[in-house]
């Protein structure tokens with residue numbers, strides 16, 4: 105089925121049809137498939153600053169930014185130049201390079217919890233490795249994760265909450281042996297009481313508590329400050345490592361990530377997305393006494409042929425250096441606040457029940473009047489309504505995440521005019537939806 109949009113997507117449709125024969129579902133990552141909104145994805149040709157252009161020549165204001173990495177917009181000149189320069193030296197050596205140390209130093213300087221860091225190739229690898237190190241360092245097996253948080257497709261963490269109380273996890277995906285999740289405890293987000301109960305029940309057994317300190321993966325859900333504080337305190341009291349998955353939030357919500365913004369320092373941090381500036385990079389780091397467990401310094405094994413890849417490191421260094429020098433965070437906050445207020449007014453004027461989650465440049469408009477604080481409340485959103493909103497925005501040239509349970513991203517390449525154009529489109533679309 106072609107996209108239910110008035111724009112021409114003829115070439116996209118043909119290309120997607122071709123892709124589906126050789127790539128499962130026609131995509132290399134399910135979030136791109138537009139499945140949740142009932143249609144076909146648009147096939148992209150190029151990006152430029154705040155814009156994406158599809159292969160039919162349609163232009164969109166891009167509020168995804170490759171799902172987070174492009175905080176500077178597409179093809180930022182400094183990033184492109186750094187990649188071109190690095191290319192002249194070769195693409196990969198499988199040996200130490202200067203660039204990986206420079207990127208590691210920037211991360212260590214910026215992120216409060218990180219004294220040592222290991223580069224990997226994706227957020228998934230960062231999560232997988234961090235969990236192993238937490239278990240290796242503590243000699244414990246159990247891990248806590250929170251319903252609705254995503255930490256990559258890591259076996260032990262790809263678990264949703266049942267609605268019950270403290271339970272051992274049930275695998276979300278076929279192909280994950282029950283044993284892989286038997287030591288995963290799934291709890292509701294933003295519920296310090298339930299976390300305290302878990303520590304009572306499993307005292308001395310929990311290796312790590314892993315969380316998104318601001319959740320982007322059930323739509324944008326901010327943490328209650330008392331939740332972060334409780335997690336920090338409970339972990340410290342029981343010798344458990346607190347792991348913040350800052351794959352989305354790192355270098356995005358502030359230069360030092362959500363941990364800097366909220367003033368809560370974890371023991372381990374997972375990074376990705378922005379630190380690669382659009383190239384495949386992930387990283388995990390933490391206190392030196394934790395990271396000293398990692399091979400070859402310590403016994404916990406973790407490796408990667410292309411880890412610390414020079415092209416990816418160059419892209420990351422240029423991106424983080426630009427962020428440090430220009431400090432776009434106050435401006436991103438102002439753009440986010442403007443967008444939030446515009447959406448709120450548009451939804452109110454249209455009489456559409458809504459709730460908006462936003463921290464800085466990450467935001468979600470939920471189609472429910474419930475205050476969204478966890479997976480249960482996020483799932484109260486009217487996803488059919490979200491689908492109509494999504495398509496209405498797309499045909500007006502506004503490219504939003506194709507699921508209610510994802511956050512949009514604003515970049516430093518956006519201006520107030522781009523935000524206002526999106527708000528105008530939202531006003532029209534929400535008006536149409538409410539009239540139906």
Ligand code: PMP
Pocket residue numbers: 171225226227228229231254255256257316320321349350351352376377386
């Ligand atoms: N953690 C979080 C918080 C994420 O948002 C994501 C990806 N959206 C990941 C981990 C996994 O990263 P990757 O897709 O690079 O494997």
